[in-house]
Amino acid sequence: MSANKFKPKKKKLFGARFTSTLSVALVLFVLGTGALGGLAVAGLANVMREQFTITITLSEAADNQYAQQLVKKLEAAPYTSRAAFISADSALQIVTRELGESPEEFLGYNPLQASIEFQLKSSYAQTDSIEPILDTITKEAGNKIDSIDYNDELLSAVNANIHRMAIFLLIIAAVLILISMTLVGNTVRLALHADRFLIGTMRLVGATNWFIRKPFVLSQAWHGLMAALVAMLAIAVLLYFGLDSTGSSAQALAQLILQPLHVACVAAGMIVVGMLIPAIAAWRAANRYLYCTTDELYLM
Numbered sequence: 001m002s003a004n005k006f007k008p009k010k011k012k013l014f015g016a017r018f019t020s021t022l023s024v025a026l027v028l029f030v031l032g033t034g035a036l037g038g039l040a041v042a043g044l045a046n047v048m049r050e051q052f053t054i055t056i057t058l059s060e061a062a063d064n065q066y067a068q069q070l071v072k073k074l075e076a077a078p079y080t081s082r083a084a085f086i087s088a089d090s091a092l093q094i095v096t097r098e099l100g101e102s103p104e105e106f107l108g109y110n111p112l113q114a115s116i117e118f119q120l121k122s123s124y125a126q127t128d129s130i131e132p133i134l135d136t137i138t139k140e141a142g143n144k145i146d147s148i149d150y151n152d153e154l155l156s157a158v159n160a161n162i163h164r165m166a167i168f169l170l171i172i173a174a175v176l177i178l179i180s181m182t183l184v185g186n187t188v189r190l191a192l193h194a195d196r197f198l199i200g201t202m203r204l205v206g207a208t209n210w211f212i213r214k215p216f217v218l219s220q221a222w223h224g225l226m227a228a229l230v231a232m233l234a235i236a237v238l239l240y241f242g243l244d245s246t247g248s249s250a251q252a253l254a255q256l257i258l259q260p261l262h263v264a265c266v267a268a269g270m271i272v273v274g275m276l277i278p279a280i281a282a283w284r285a286a287n288r289y290l291y292c293t294t295d296e297l298y299l300m
Helices: 002-050 065-078 088-099 103-107 126-143 152-192 196-204 209-246 248-257 258-290 294-299
Strands: 051-060 079-087 115-120 145-149
Touching: 002 115, 002 152, 002 209, 002 258, 051 126, 065 079, 065 115, 065 126, 079 088, 115 126, 115 196, 126 145, 126 209, 152 196, 152 209, 152 258, 196 209, 196 248, 196 258
Parallel strands: none
Antiparallel strands: 051 115, 051 145, 079 115
């Protein structure tokens, strides 16, 4: 008879732990997905900044040797991601291909000048950073450069949109963290609610507070680790099937904007959060029942 009485309790306990772990896994899944989304937006912003092109138009005083030296100097600079020399003949071919006819045919000469196009690294793609760079290039080149052109309005608009998006993502992240802490705290408190009489009994027989708290804290940390692994597996499956169904272009974009180090940091963060928040919630819940009288335990 005694064995039959304990079976439903074990099943109920297993079900409660399973529900608690699944709840934490769902919260971590949302947080992990949001973190990867934020990193993807940040990576996409960096890609957009590094596509911003600055054109240096060379004068007739600049020969090809000087142009090649300037390209090498720009490539060696810490602010450059890519630099390329475009000769006057190459520029004429590009314009002819775009217009469908050659300007040289009706003008009698090539009106285009040789130029150098270079792109900045994302951290330097700011108006405040660009101006000193261009001033230095202009002073060193002297009369060998006719002009330096870039779309300042487009750059300012891109940076403003990225700034607004970053603020929006930070607000969303703060709300998600607050909601997750509340949900996990409630889930863990409900899980410990069934053991409140055990806590009261251990306190009555003289167990120390740490001795009482320890198994609950470690147990919730372990369940948080399992929840983090489940959440990471769900995200991996989602990314695998999602990118596989959208084609190679989406996969190439994901590889470009999601760096392995960033993904590893998100995974490590999910593990830390998954273990830390339930452990803290278990500590607080255990403290709540530690200082309750027997009558208060019955009334809860």
